[in-house]
Amino acid sequence: MAETATQTVPEKEPLFGKKERKLLIDPLNDNNPITVQVLGICSALAVTSMVKPAVIMALSATFVMAFSNLTISLLRKGIPKQVRMIVQLVVIAFLVTIVELVLKAANYPIWKQLSVYIGLIITNCIVMGRLEAYAMANKPWRSFLDGIGNGLGYGILLVMVAVARELFGKGSLMGFKIIGNTPDCLIDTTTNAWFGWYMQNNIMVLPAAALFVICVIIWVQRARNSKLVDIS
Amino acid sequence: MHTNRYTLIYIVVLSFIVAVVLAFTFSGLKPIHDANEAVFKKRDILSSVKDQLPIDIVKASTEEVLEHFDASIEQVVIDANGKVVEGAKADDIDMKQEEKKPLEERQYPIYIYEGAEAKYYLIAIRGNGLWDKIWGTIAMKDDFNTIAGVSFDHVTETAGLGAEIKDSEAFKKAFQGKKLYNDNGEYVSVAIVKGGVKKPSHQVDAIAGATITSKGVTEMMNRGLAIYLPYFDSLKK
Numbered sequence: 001m002a003e004t005a006t007q008t009v010p011e012k013e014p015l016f017g018k019k020e021r022k023l024l025i026d027p028l029n030d031n032n033p034i035t036v037q038v039l040g041i042c043s044a045l046a047v048t049s050m051v052k053p054a055v056i057m058a059l060s061a062t063f064v065m066a067f068s069n070l071t072i073s074l075l076r077k078g079i080p081k082q083v084r085m086i087v088q089l090v091v092i093a094f095l096v097t098i099v100e101l102v103l104k105a106a107n108y109p110i111w112k113q114l115s116v117y118i119g120l121i122i123t124n125c126i127v128m129g130r131l132e133a134y135a136m137a138n139k140p141w142r143s144f145l146d147g148i149g150n151g152l153g154y155g156i157l158l159v160m161v162a163v164a165r166e167l168f169g170k171g172s173l174m175g176f177k178i179i180g181n182t183p184d185c186l187i188d189t190t191t192n193a194w195f196g197w198y199m200q201n202n203i204m205v206l207p208a209a210a211l212f213v214i215c216v217i218i219w220v221q222r223a224r225n226s227k228l229v230d231i232s
Numbered sequence: 233m234h235t236n237r238y239t240l241i242y243i244v245v246l247s248f249i250v251a252v253v254l255a256f257t258f259s260g261l262k263p264i265h266d267a268n269e270a271v272f273k274k275r276d277i278l279s280s281v282k283d284q285l286p287i288d289i290v291k292a293s294t295e296e297v298l299e300h301f302d303a304s305i306e307q308v309v310i311d312a313n314g315k316v317v318e319g320a321k322a323d324d325i326d327m328k329q330e331e332k333k334p335l336e337e338r339q340y341p342i343y344i345y346e347g348a349e350a351k352y353y354l355i356a357i358r359g360n361g362l363w364d365k366i367w368g369t370i371a372m373k374d375d376f377n378t379i380a381g382v383s384f385d386h387v388t389e390t391a392g393l394g395a396e397i398k399d400s401e402a403f404k405k406a407f408q409g410k411k412l413y414n415d416n417g418e419y420v421s422v423a424i425v426k427g428g429v430k431k432p433s434h435q436v437d438a439i440a441g442a443t444i445t446s447k448g449v450t451e452m453m454n455r456g457l458a459i460y461l462p463y464f465d466s467l468k469k
Contacts, residue, residue: 049391080239087246094250098257105261108268116388169392182402202440205392 015141023145027153030227033126034157035218040126044158045210047117051174054162056110057117058155060103062148064095064121065130069147071095072135079136088131089122096121126154161213169204274301277343280354280369280383283408284347305354306344312336314462327358327367340459345371352380355460359452361389362444366397366452370407376464379422382407384449394445406436412457419461421454 033039047057071091072079079087100118104111111118121127130150135143167173171180179187179198189198203209222228234242271294278301282289287296309320312335322341330338343354351374358367364387371380382404384397396403410422411433420434424446429435438446 053391078242080234080242082234083239083243086243090246090250094254097254101257101261101265105264105268108265108272112272113391205441 020142020145023142024149024152027146027149028156029153029221029225032153032157032221033129033150034154034214035221036228037126037129039129040124040154041211041214043117043120043124044154044161044214045207046120047114048158048162048165048210048213049169049205049207050166051159051162053110053114053117054158055155056103056114057121058151058158060096060099060114060118061121061124061127062151062155063099064092065127065151065154066144066147067095068092068127069130069135069143070140072131073138073140073143076136084136085128088128092127092131093122126150157214157217160217161210164213165204165209168201169209171200271297274298276383276385277301277305277354277369278345280371280381281345281347281352283381284345284349284352286348304346306346308342308344310340310342310460310463312338312340312459314460314466316463325356327356328365331358342460342463343369350374353460353464355457357452357456359448359456361386361397361448362394362442363388363390366445366448368397368449368452370453370457372412372460372464376468377411377413379407379410379412386445389445390442393439393442396439396442397445397449400439403436403439410434410436412461419458421450421457423450423454 027033031037034041034044043057043061048054068088068091072088075087075091096118099121100111100115103114103118130146134146138146163173167178171178171185177185179185179189179195180200181189183190187195187198189195275289275292275297278285278297279289285300287300289297292300307322309317309322309325311317317339320339322343325339325341327341330340341356345352345354353372353374353376354369355372356367356369358365360366366384366386366389368382368384370382372378373380384404386395386398389395389397407422412419412421414420414434423435424438425435426438426443426446429437
Protein backbone atom coordinates (compact mmCIF):
# COMPACT_ATOMS: atom_id res chain seq x y z
CA MET A 1 0.00 0.00 0.00
CA ALA A 2 1.44 3.30 -1.15
CA GLU A 3 0.15 5.52 1.60
CA THR A 4 2.01 3.63 4.31
CA ALA A 5 5.38 5.12 3.30
CA THR A 6 6.72 7.34 6.05
CA GLN A 7 7.27 10.98 5.23
CA THR A 8 10.89 11.73 6.02
CA VAL A 9 11.00 15.15 4.39
CA PRO A 10 9.50 17.73 6.71
CA GLU A 11 6.68 19.43 4.83
CA LYS A 12 4.12 22.02 5.59
CA GLU A 13 0.88 20.30 6.56
CA PRO A 14 -2.35 22.19 6.02
CA LEU A 15 -5.36 21.16 8.11
CA PHE A 16 -7.36 20.19 5.07
CA GLY A 17 -5.00 19.92 2.12
CA LYS A 18 -5.19 17.65 -0.87
CA LYS A 19 -3.67 14.73 1.02
CA GLU A 20 -6.08 15.05 3.91
CA ARG A 21 -9.03 15.13 1.58
CA LYS A 22 -7.66 12.07 -0.16
CA LEU A 23 -7.45 10.26 3.18
CA LEU A 24 -11.14 10.87 3.73
CA ILE A 25 -12.40 10.20 0.23
CA ASP A 26 -10.17 7.37 -0.96
CA PRO A 27 -11.66 4.69 1.30
CA LEU A 28 -15.15 5.54 0.10
CA ASN A 29 -14.42 4.29 -3.40
CA ASP A 30 -10.90 3.69 -4.75
CA ASN A 31 -9.60 2.03 -1.61
CA ASN A 32 -12.77 0.81 0.08
CA PRO A 33 -11.96 -1.47 3.00
CA ILE A 34 -14.66 -3.99 2.09
CA THR A 35 -14.82 -4.05 -1.68
CA VAL A 36 -11.18 -3.34 -2.52
CA GLN A 37 -9.15 -4.40 0.52
CA VAL A 38 -11.72 -7.14 1.28
CA LEU A 39 -11.49 -6.69 5.06
CA GLY A 40 -14.26 -6.80 7.64
CA ILE A 41 -16.43 -9.17 5.61
CA CYS A 42 -17.69 -11.14 8.61
CA SER A 43 -19.37 -8.21 10.30
CA ALA A 44 -20.71 -7.10 6.92
CA LEU A 45 -22.59 -10.40 6.81
CA ALA A 46 -23.81 -10.27 10.38
CA VAL A 47 -25.29 -6.82 10.90
CA THR A 48 -26.70 -5.98 7.47
CA SER A 49 -30.09 -7.67 7.52
CA MET A 50 -31.67 -4.38 8.58
CA VAL A 51 -30.70 -0.75 8.02
CA LYS A 52 -30.96 0.66 11.54
CA PRO A 53 -28.46 -1.69 13.22
CA ALA A 54 -26.17 -1.25 10.21
CA VAL A 55 -26.16 2.53 10.64
CA ILE A 56 -25.43 2.27 14.38
CA MET A 57 -22.70 -0.28 13.68
CA ALA A 58 -21.18 1.99 11.03
CA LEU A 59 -21.13 4.95 13.41
CA SER A 60 -19.67 2.91 16.26
CA ALA A 61 -16.99 1.40 14.04
CA THR A 62 -16.10 4.83 12.63
CA PHE A 63 -15.75 6.20 16.13
CA VAL A 64 -13.55 3.31 17.22
CA MET A 65 -11.39 3.50 14.09
CA ALA A 66 -10.89 7.25 14.28
CA PHE A 67 -9.97 7.33 17.95
CA SER A 68 -7.88 4.17 17.99
CA ASN A 69 -5.93 5.55 15.04
CA LEU A 70 -5.51 8.84 16.87
CA THR A 71 -4.43 7.21 20.13
CA ILE A 72 -1.99 4.79 18.54
CA SER A 73 -0.55 7.57 16.39
CA LEU A 74 0.03 9.71 19.49
CA LEU A 75 1.67 6.80 21.27
CA ARG A 76 3.52 5.42 18.26
CA LYS A 77 7.01 6.53 19.26
CA GLY A 78 6.72 5.16 22.78
CA ILE A 79 5.15 1.81 22.03
CA PRO A 80 7.67 -1.01 22.56
CA LYS A 81 7.91 -2.89 19.27
CA GLN A 82 7.64 -6.36 20.84
CA VAL A 83 4.20 -5.67 22.33
CA ARG A 84 2.77 -3.25 19.79
CA MET A 85 -0.06 -5.59 18.80
CA ILE A 86 -1.09 -6.01 22.43
CA VAL A 87 -1.05 -2.27 22.97
CA GLN A 88 -3.18 -1.81 19.84
CA LEU A 89 -5.65 -4.41 21.07
CA VAL A 90 -5.89 -2.83 24.51
CA VAL A 91 -6.67 0.55 22.94
CA ILE A 92 -9.29 -0.93 20.59
CA ALA A 93 -10.90 -3.00 23.34
CA PHE A 94 -10.97 0.06 25.59
CA LEU A 95 -12.75 2.19 22.99
CA VAL A 96 -15.20 -0.55 22.08
CA THR A 97 -16.13 -1.02 25.73
CA ILE A 98 -16.71 2.73 26.06
CA VAL A 99 -18.94 2.67 22.97
CA GLU A 100 -20.90 -0.25 24.38
CA LEU A 101 -21.38 1.34 27.81
CA VAL A 102 -22.47 4.66 26.33
CA LEU A 103 -24.84 3.03 23.86
CA LYS A 104 -26.38 0.95 26.63
CA ALA A 105 -27.10 4.15 28.54
CA ALA A 106 -28.24 6.17 25.53
CA ASN A 107 -30.38 3.70 23.58
CA TYR A 108 -31.06 0.45 25.39
CA PRO A 109 -33.20 -1.28 22.70
CA ILE A 110 -30.57 -0.75 20.01
CA TRP A 111 -27.87 -1.92 22.41
CA LYS A 112 -29.84 -5.11 22.98
CA GLN A 113 -30.10 -5.66 19.28
CA LEU A 114 -26.43 -5.08 18.60
CA SER A 115 -24.87 -6.28 21.85
CA VAL A 116 -22.84 -9.15 20.43
CA TYR A 117 -21.71 -7.31 17.33
CA ILE A 118 -20.50 -4.21 19.16
CA GLY A 119 -18.03 -6.45 20.97
CA LEU A 120 -17.02 -7.86 17.62
CA ILE A 121 -15.69 -4.48 16.47
CA ILE A 122 -12.62 -5.51 18.49
CA THR A 123 -11.98 -8.35 16.07
CA ASN A 124 -12.81 -6.29 12.99
CA CYS A 125 -9.73 -6.65 10.81
CA ILE A 126 -10.10 -3.15 9.38
CA VAL A 127 -9.38 -1.50 12.73
CA MET A 128 -6.22 -3.48 13.37
CA GLY A 129 -5.25 -3.21 9.70
CA ARG A 130 -5.38 0.58 9.71
CA LEU A 131 -3.43 0.77 12.98
CA GLU A 132 -0.64 -1.39 11.60
CA ALA A 133 -0.65 0.06 8.09
CA TYR A 134 -1.20 3.73 8.83
CA ALA A 135 -1.33 4.96 12.41
CA MET A 136 1.98 3.37 13.45
CA ALA A 137 3.79 5.46 10.81
CA ASN A 138 1.84 8.69 10.52
CA LYS A 139 1.02 11.83 12.44
CA PRO A 140 -2.10 12.02 14.66
CA TRP A 141 -4.30 14.35 12.61
CA ARG A 142 -3.82 12.37 9.41
CA SER A 143 -4.30 9.08 11.23
CA PHE A 144 -7.53 10.42 12.69
CA LEU A 145 -8.77 11.34 9.21
CA ASP A 146 -7.68 7.97 7.88
CA GLY A 147 -9.73 6.32 10.61
CA ILE A 148 -12.81 8.39 9.79
CA GLY A 149 -12.37 7.75 6.07
CA ASN A 150 -12.06 4.00 6.49
CA GLY A 151 -14.88 3.89 9.02
CA LEU A 152 -17.16 5.70 6.58
CA GLY A 153 -16.00 3.54 3.70
CA TYR A 154 -16.89 0.50 5.74
CA GLY A 155 -20.13 2.08 6.93
CA ILE A 156 -21.32 3.15 3.49
CA LEU A 157 -20.97 -0.44 2.28
CA LEU A 158 -22.81 -1.78 5.32
CA VAL A 159 -25.69 0.59 4.74
CA MET A 160 -25.84 -0.18 0.99
CA VAL A 161 -25.97 -3.91 1.66
CA ALA A 162 -28.50 -3.43 4.45
CA VAL A 163 -30.77 -1.32 2.24
CA ALA A 164 -30.78 -4.02 -0.45
CA ARG A 165 -31.34 -6.82 2.04
CA GLU A 166 -34.06 -5.14 4.08
CA LEU A 167 -35.92 -3.83 1.02
CA PHE A 168 -35.96 -7.10 -0.91
CA GLY A 169 -35.98 -9.43 2.08
CA LYS A 170 -38.50 -7.79 4.34
CA GLY A 171 -40.03 -5.09 2.16
CA SER A 172 -39.19 -2.31 4.59
CA LEU A 173 -36.57 0.40 5.17
CA MET A 174 -35.60 1.52 8.67
CA GLY A 175 -38.67 -0.41 9.83
CA PHE A 176 -40.94 1.64 7.54
CA LYS A 177 -42.98 -0.77 5.46
CA ILE A 178 -42.60 -0.23 1.71
CA ILE A 179 -43.94 -3.31 0.00
CA GLY A 180 -45.67 -6.44 1.21
CA ASN A 181 -48.93 -8.35 1.47
CA THR A 182 -50.38 -6.52 4.49
CA PRO A 183 -52.56 -3.39 4.33
CA ASP A 184 -50.14 -1.22 6.33
CA CYS A 185 -47.47 -1.33 3.58
CA LEU A 186 -46.95 1.55 1.16
CA ILE A 187 -47.45 -0.83 -1.78
CA ASP A 188 -49.91 -3.54 -0.81
CA THR A 189 -49.30 -6.44 -3.17
CA THR A 190 -52.70 -7.96 -2.49
CA THR A 191 -54.55 -4.94 -3.91
CA ASN A 192 -52.00 -3.14 -6.10
CA ALA A 193 -52.59 -3.95 -9.77
CA TRP A 194 -48.94 -3.67 -10.85
CA PHE A 195 -47.19 -5.51 -8.02
CA GLY A 196 -49.51 -8.47 -7.57
CA TRP A 197 -46.70 -10.82 -8.65
CA TYR A 198 -44.22 -9.52 -6.07
CA MET A 199 -43.05 -11.68 -3.17
CA GLN A 200 -40.49 -11.08 -0.42
CA ASN A 201 -37.24 -12.86 -1.12
CA ASN A 202 -36.43 -14.80 2.02
CA ILE A 203 -32.91 -15.57 0.85
CA MET A 204 -32.03 -11.89 1.28
CA VAL A 205 -32.62 -12.24 5.01
CA LEU A 206 -30.02 -14.98 5.35
CA PRO A 207 -26.38 -13.95 5.96
CA ALA A 208 -25.23 -15.54 2.70
CA ALA A 209 -27.24 -12.97 0.74
CA ALA A 210 -24.85 -10.27 2.00
CA LEU A 211 -22.08 -11.94 -0.02
CA PHE A 212 -24.17 -11.85 -3.21
CA VAL A 213 -24.93 -8.18 -2.65
CA ILE A 214 -21.28 -7.33 -1.90
CA CYS A 215 -20.18 -9.21 -5.02
CA VAL A 216 -22.62 -7.27 -7.18
CA ILE A 217 -21.37 -4.02 -5.64
CA ILE A 218 -17.74 -5.01 -6.34
CA TRP A 219 -18.67 -5.90 -9.91
CA VAL A 220 -20.42 -2.60 -10.56
CA GLN A 221 -17.64 -0.66 -8.86
CA ARG A 222 -14.91 -2.29 -10.95
CA ALA A 223 -16.84 -1.84 -14.15
CA ARG A 224 -17.12 1.89 -13.49
CA ASN A 225 -13.77 2.62 -11.87
CA SER A 226 -10.86 2.12 -14.26
CA LYS A 227 -8.28 2.53 -11.45
CA LEU A 228 -9.34 -0.77 -9.94
CA VAL A 229 -9.04 -2.89 -13.05
CA ASP A 230 -5.42 -3.92 -12.58
CA ILE A 231 -5.51 -4.41 -8.82
CA SER A 232 -5.64 -8.03 -7.69
CA MET B 233 14.89 -1.29 20.72
CA HIS B 234 13.27 -0.77 24.10
CA THR B 235 14.48 -2.58 27.19
CA ASN B 236 12.40 -5.28 28.87
CA ARG B 237 12.04 -3.05 31.89
CA TYR B 238 10.55 -0.26 29.77
CA THR B 239 8.17 -2.69 28.04
CA LEU B 240 6.99 -4.09 31.35
CA ILE B 241 6.38 -0.70 32.91
CA TYR B 242 4.68 0.52 29.74
CA ILE B 243 2.22 -2.36 29.74
CA VAL B 244 1.47 -2.12 33.45
CA VAL B 245 0.86 1.63 33.30
CA LEU B 246 -1.28 1.34 30.17
CA SER B 247 -3.40 -1.46 31.65
CA PHE B 248 -3.80 0.49 34.88
CA ILE B 249 -5.01 3.64 33.12
CA VAL B 250 -7.43 1.71 30.92
CA ALA B 251 -8.77 -0.28 33.87
CA VAL B 252 -9.33 2.82 36.02
CA VAL B 253 -11.09 4.78 33.26
CA LEU B 254 -13.34 1.83 32.37
CA ALA B 255 -14.19 1.15 36.00
CA PHE B 256 -15.23 4.76 36.54
CA THR B 257 -17.26 4.88 33.33
CA PHE B 258 -18.98 1.63 34.22
CA SER B 259 -19.95 2.60 37.74
CA GLY B 260 -20.90 6.09 36.58
CA LEU B 261 -23.31 4.73 33.97
CA LYS B 262 -24.58 1.79 36.06
CA PRO B 263 -27.66 3.61 37.47
CA ILE B 264 -28.72 4.62 33.95
CA HIS B 265 -28.19 1.07 32.70
CA ASP B 266 -30.29 -0.38 35.51
CA ALA B 267 -33.07 2.14 34.99
CA ASN B 268 -33.06 1.44 31.24
CA GLU B 269 -33.22 -2.27 31.87
CA ALA B 270 -36.12 -1.97 34.31
CA VAL B 271 -38.16 0.17 31.92
CA PHE B 272 -37.34 -2.15 29.05
CA LYS B 273 -38.58 -5.13 31.05
CA LYS B 274 -41.78 -3.37 32.12
CA ARG B 275 -42.48 -2.22 28.60
CA ASP B 276 -42.00 -5.80 27.48
CA ILE B 277 -44.38 -7.18 30.12
CA LEU B 278 -47.05 -4.58 29.34
CA SER B 279 -46.73 -5.17 25.60
CA SER B 280 -48.24 -8.65 26.04
CA VAL B 281 -51.57 -6.93 26.78
CA LYS B 282 -50.98 -3.95 24.52
CA ASP B 283 -54.44 -4.13 22.91
CA GLN B 284 -55.98 -3.57 26.34
CA LEU B 285 -53.71 -0.67 27.29
CA PRO B 286 -54.93 2.92 27.21
CA ILE B 287 -51.46 4.02 26.05
CA ASP B 288 -49.42 3.07 22.99
CA ILE B 289 -46.73 0.97 24.61
CA VAL B 290 -44.22 1.33 21.77
CA LYS B 291 -44.35 5.12 21.70
CA ALA B 292 -45.02 5.76 25.39
CA SER B 293 -42.34 7.67 27.27
CA THR B 294 -40.38 6.17 30.15
CA GLU B 295 -42.48 8.04 32.71
CA GLU B 296 -45.76 6.89 31.17
CA VAL B 297 -44.63 3.27 31.20
CA LEU B 298 -43.55 3.39 34.84
CA GLU B 299 -46.64 5.27 35.93
CA HIS B 300 -49.02 2.93 34.15
CA PHE B 301 -47.17 -0.13 35.34
CA ASP B 302 -47.27 0.92 38.98
CA ALA B 303 -50.90 1.98 38.80
CA SER B 304 -52.42 -1.07 37.16
CA ILE B 305 -50.22 -4.04 38.01
CA GLU B 306 -50.49 -6.24 41.06
CA GLN B 307 -47.47 -8.44 41.65
CA VAL B 308 -47.65 -12.01 42.89
CA VAL B 309 -44.97 -14.66 43.33
CA ILE B 310 -45.70 -18.38 43.37
CA ASP B 311 -43.49 -21.30 44.34
CA ALA B 312 -42.97 -24.50 42.36
CA ASN B 313 -46.23 -25.98 43.71
CA GLY B 314 -48.31 -23.00 42.67
CA LYS B 315 -48.70 -21.62 46.21
CA VAL B 316 -48.54 -17.85 46.61
CA VAL B 317 -45.40 -16.65 48.39
CA GLU B 318 -46.51 -14.04 50.92
CA GLY B 319 -44.92 -10.62 50.74
CA ALA B 320 -42.81 -11.27 47.65
CA LYS B 321 -42.79 -8.97 44.62
CA ALA B 322 -42.66 -10.30 41.07
CA ASP B 323 -40.14 -7.59 40.17
CA ASP B 324 -37.59 -9.21 42.46
CA ILE B 325 -37.77 -12.54 40.65
CA ASP B 326 -35.11 -12.93 38.00
CA MET B 327 -35.98 -15.91 35.83
CA LYS B 328 -32.33 -16.24 34.86
CA GLN B 329 -31.36 -16.80 38.49
CA GLU B 330 -34.32 -19.08 39.19
CA GLU B 331 -33.19 -21.35 36.40
CA LYS B 332 -30.03 -22.17 38.32
CA LYS B 333 -31.95 -23.40 41.35
CA PRO B 334 -33.29 -26.95 41.69
CA LEU B 335 -36.81 -27.33 40.26
CA GLU B 336 -38.65 -27.51 43.57
CA GLU B 337 -37.05 -24.34 44.95
CA ARG B 338 -37.84 -22.10 42.00
CA GLN B 339 -40.21 -19.18 42.26
CA TYR B 340 -42.22 -17.67 39.44
CA PRO B 341 -43.52 -14.11 38.90
CA ILE B 342 -47.10 -13.23 38.00
CA TYR B 343 -48.20 -9.72 37.08
CA ILE B 344 -51.95 -9.21 37.40
CA TYR B 345 -53.05 -6.45 35.08
CA GLU B 346 -56.24 -4.70 36.10
CA GLY B 347 -57.71 -3.69 32.73
CA ALA B 348 -60.77 -1.55 32.14
CA GLU B 349 -63.02 -4.57 31.68
CA ALA B 350 -61.23 -7.60 33.02
CA LYS B 351 -58.15 -8.89 34.80
CA TYR B 352 -55.26 -10.35 32.87
CA TYR B 353 -52.63 -12.65 34.31
CA LEU B 354 -49.21 -11.98 32.80
CA ILE B 355 -46.85 -14.87 33.39
CA ALA B 356 -43.19 -15.32 32.56
CA ILE B 357 -41.77 -18.28 30.68
CA ARG B 358 -38.23 -19.07 29.65
CA GLY B 359 -36.65 -21.61 27.33
CA ASN B 360 -34.05 -22.26 24.68
CA GLY B 361 -33.90 -20.88 21.16
CA LEU B 362 -31.40 -21.72 18.47
CA TRP B 363 -28.38 -19.81 19.76
CA ASP B 364 -29.24 -18.89 23.31
CA LYS B 365 -32.10 -18.32 25.75
CA ILE B 366 -35.51 -17.08 24.71
CA TRP B 367 -38.22 -15.88 27.05
CA GLY B 368 -41.63 -14.34 26.97
CA THR B 369 -44.65 -13.00 28.77
CA ILE B 370 -48.00 -14.68 28.20
CA ALA B 371 -51.16 -12.76 29.07
CA MET B 372 -53.99 -15.08 30.17
CA LYS B 373 -57.62 -14.04 30.32
CA ASP B 374 -59.38 -14.64 33.63
CA ASP B 375 -61.00 -17.83 32.34
CA PHE B 376 -57.42 -19.20 32.71
CA ASN B 377 -57.76 -20.88 29.34
CA THR B 378 -57.61 -18.20 26.67
CA ILE B 379 -54.43 -16.36 25.71
CA ALA B 380 -54.99 -12.61 25.43
CA GLY B 381 -51.57 -11.76 24.04
CA VAL B 382 -47.90 -12.60 24.12
CA SER B 383 -44.53 -10.94 23.91
CA PHE B 384 -41.24 -12.69 23.28
CA ASP B 385 -37.63 -11.74 23.56
CA HIS B 386 -34.31 -13.46 23.00
CA VAL B 387 -30.59 -13.06 23.58
CA THR B 388 -29.37 -13.49 20.04
CA GLU B 389 -31.66 -15.29 17.63
CA THR B 390 -30.95 -14.75 13.92
CA ALA B 391 -32.18 -11.36 12.74
CA GLY B 392 -34.98 -11.76 10.22
CA LEU B 393 -35.55 -15.44 11.12
CA GLY B 394 -35.63 -16.52 14.77
CA ALA B 395 -35.66 -12.92 15.90
CA GLU B 396 -39.07 -12.55 14.23
CA ILE B 397 -40.64 -14.10 17.36
CA LYS B 398 -39.97 -10.69 18.87
CA ASP B 399 -40.15 -8.43 15.81
CA SER B 400 -43.12 -9.83 13.90
CA GLU B 401 -46.43 -8.38 15.07
CA ALA B 402 -48.33 -10.91 12.95
CA PHE B 403 -46.66 -13.84 14.71
CA LYS B 404 -47.49 -12.52 18.18
CA LYS B 405 -51.01 -11.61 17.12
CA ALA B 406 -51.58 -15.22 15.99
CA PHE B 407 -51.46 -16.34 19.64
CA GLN B 408 -54.46 -14.27 20.64
CA GLY B 409 -57.49 -16.40 21.44
CA LYS B 410 -55.56 -19.68 21.57
CA LYS B 411 -56.68 -22.11 24.27
CA LEU B 412 -54.58 -24.07 26.74
CA TYR B 413 -57.16 -26.85 27.28
CA ASN B 414 -58.96 -28.89 24.66
CA ASP B 415 -62.71 -29.58 24.70
CA ASN B 416 -62.20 -32.50 27.10
CA GLY B 417 -60.46 -30.28 29.60
CA GLU B 418 -57.01 -31.75 28.97
CA TYR B 419 -53.95 -29.51 28.94
CA VAL B 420 -52.53 -29.37 25.39
CA SER B 421 -50.84 -25.95 25.34
CA VAL B 422 -50.10 -24.14 22.09
CA ALA B 423 -47.74 -25.47 19.43
CA ILE B 424 -45.98 -23.77 16.55
CA VAL B 425 -46.36 -25.85 13.41
CA LYS B 426 -45.03 -25.73 9.89
CA GLY B 427 -47.13 -25.99 6.79
CA GLY B 428 -50.60 -24.99 7.81
CA VAL B 429 -52.55 -24.86 11.03
CA LYS B 430 -54.86 -27.86 11.51
CA LYS B 431 -56.13 -27.18 15.03
CA PRO B 432 -56.86 -23.44 15.09
CA SER B 433 -57.32 -23.25 18.88
CA HIS B 434 -53.96 -24.81 19.69
CA GLN B 435 -51.65 -24.13 16.77
CA VAL B 436 -49.81 -21.13 15.36
CA ASP B 437 -48.14 -20.97 11.95
CA ALA B 438 -44.34 -21.06 12.19
CA ILE B 439 -41.97 -18.42 10.84
CA ALA B 440 -40.33 -19.63 7.63
CA GLY B 441 -36.70 -20.54 8.17
CA ALA B 442 -36.85 -20.52 11.96
CA THR B 443 -37.41 -24.20 12.73
CA ILE B 444 -35.33 -24.55 15.88
CA THR B 445 -36.54 -21.29 17.39
CA SER B 446 -40.13 -22.36 16.70
CA LYS B 447 -39.55 -25.70 18.40
CA GLY B 448 -38.00 -23.81 21.30
CA VAL B 449 -41.06 -21.60 21.66
CA THR B 450 -43.37 -24.63 21.56
CA GLU B 451 -41.36 -26.40 24.25
CA MET B 452 -41.08 -23.24 26.34
CA MET B 453 -44.83 -22.64 26.27
CA ASN B 454 -45.75 -26.24 26.95
CA ARG B 455 -43.45 -26.53 29.96
CA GLY B 456 -43.64 -22.91 31.12
CA LEU B 457 -47.42 -22.57 31.16
CA ALA B 458 -47.87 -25.91 32.97
CA ILE B 459 -46.06 -24.47 36.00
CA TYR B 460 -48.77 -21.86 36.53
CA LEU B 461 -51.73 -24.24 36.15
CA PRO B 462 -51.98 -25.20 39.86
CA TYR B 463 -52.12 -21.51 40.76
CA PHE B 464 -54.84 -20.88 38.18
CA ASP B 465 -56.76 -23.92 39.47
CA SER B 466 -56.67 -22.50 42.98
CA LEU B 467 -58.14 -19.22 41.68
CA LYS B 468 -60.91 -20.94 39.76
CA LYS B 469 -62.43 -22.31 42.99
